Amino acid sequence: xxxxxxxxxxxxxxxxxxxxxxxxxxxxxxxRAVHQLLDQTAEADAVPASRYAKGHCGWExxxxxxxxxxxxxxxxxxx
Numbered sequence: 100x101x102x103x104x105x106x107x108x109x110x111x112x113x114x115x116x117x118x119x120x121x122x123x124x125x126x127x128x129x130x131r132a133v134h135q136l137l138d139q140t141a142e143a144d145a146v147p148a149s150r151y152a153k154g155h156c157g158w159e160x161x162x163x164x165x166x167x168x169x170x171x172x173x174x175x176x177x178x
Contacts, residue, residue, distance in 0.1 A: 115161035
């Protein structure tokens with residue numbers, strides 16, 4: 100693996116090291132909303148089918164995009 104390189108010069112558009120805290124908080128909010136909805140109604144159809152159905156999107160996180168490098172260095176292409 101020491102010689103593996105990326106074939107496309109695309110890197111994340113962020114200064115955050117990880118998305119984990121945002122994902123944990125988002126999942127807790129969604130689970131709480133689903134539990135409250137199930138307590139209020141007995142219908143399983145009321146539960147959102149997708150985790151993005153409640154209006155929260157993946158691009159709201161700290162690491163929310165990518166950028167294309169015009170002249171990438173060898174360090175940029177390392178995995």
